[in-house]
Amino acid sequence: MARKLALVILIAFSAAALSGCAGDPVKMMMSNPEMQTKILAAVTGNAEMSGKVVDQLLGNEEMRTMLLDKVMANGDAAQTIMGRIAKDQTMIDGILNMAAQDDVMREHLMTLFKGMQMAKGAHKP
DSSP, X not given: OHHHHHHHHHHHHHHHHHHHHTSOHHHHHHHOHHXXXXXXXXXXXXXXXXXXXXXXXHTSHHHHHHHXXXXXXXXXXXXXXXXXXXXXXXXXXXXXXXXXXXHHHHHHXXXXXXXXXXXXXXXXX
């Protein structure tokens, strides 16, 4: 009798443990802020995993737009991007070509270039 009771208890505990493990981990993460914090901390602490997350975000147009909006709204991140673009002649050419396709931006570019030419001429010995 004690053996049967022990077996029933063991089966009950095993079933309870397995049913807890069988839950959908994605649903658990999405509904549990503590779990979200732990998982995000683990991902952001691992360069390879962080890269995979960024690749996933960039691979979806809606998520890419959201990501870029957040990056550009972050002053430090936006400055870093502009600094990298400013050091790459090909990127500068691309930005200027894109801007020149818009009439208003083309006028703005011409005003900037004229101002630079005037400033350069004013500093000649």
